[in-house]
Amino acid sequence: MPFDIFPVYQETFFQVQPGDQPLVAYECKLQQVGCGMFVEGTTSAISAHLRGHGITGPDTASTRCTWGDCSKTLKRGCMTRHILTHLGIKVRCSVCGVVKCRHDLLRAHTKSSEQCRFAFVNIVHGPEGHLLVPEGPATAHQVQ
Ligand SMILES: [Zn+2]
Ligand SMILES: [Zn+2]
Ligand SMILES: [Zn+2]
Structure with a gap:
């Protein structure tokens, strides 16, 4: 398994506790080349990174x-x-x-289906x- 060392926010790293589900982080590519950071693939981490x-201002501001x-x-x-769509994150x-590409689409699916209502x-x-x-200094493995 290839070993990889990359920078993440300390808060992100310290959220990972031994025995927990590992976090998955993605390389930032904002401003074409990115800032060198890896960001956790969640809406809250991404919006903080934006x-x-x-990238701030009212939700309606064109960006x-x-x-x-x-x-x-x-x-x-x-x-x-x-x-999230750039990262290729989907929901199942x-x-x-x-598999749907967005939470709202999956929610529409589970709502409309008798069998999947409690999915x-x-x-x-x-x-x-x-x-x-969650082991040692901020190191990480490539997924797979
Ligand atoms: Zn960045
Ligand atoms: Zn884009
Ligand atoms: Zn379903």
Whole structure:
């Protein structure tokens, strides 16, 4: 298994406790090249990271996405979800296994289905995720 060392926020790292589910972090690619940080693949971590890049303001403010070679303009309030799609993070229904690219789409699915009404949402991580393992200094393994 290839070993990898990469920078994450200390708070992110210290959230990982031995025995816990490992966190999955993704390399930032904002402003094309990114800032060198790896960000946890959750909406809260991503929205905090966007603020760190100065992407703030009202949810309705029009904002240009600078992730990699993306240059879409969208509302600031949609940016976090949009970044999740860049990371390739998806959600899966625990009952029937259907995969949707957004939480709201999966919620619509579980609501409309008798059998999936009580399903859990399983996160499907993107191909570029790095697994953070709670051991030693801030080191991590590549997913898989
Ligand atoms: Zn960044
Ligand atoms: Zn984008
Ligand atoms: Zn289902």
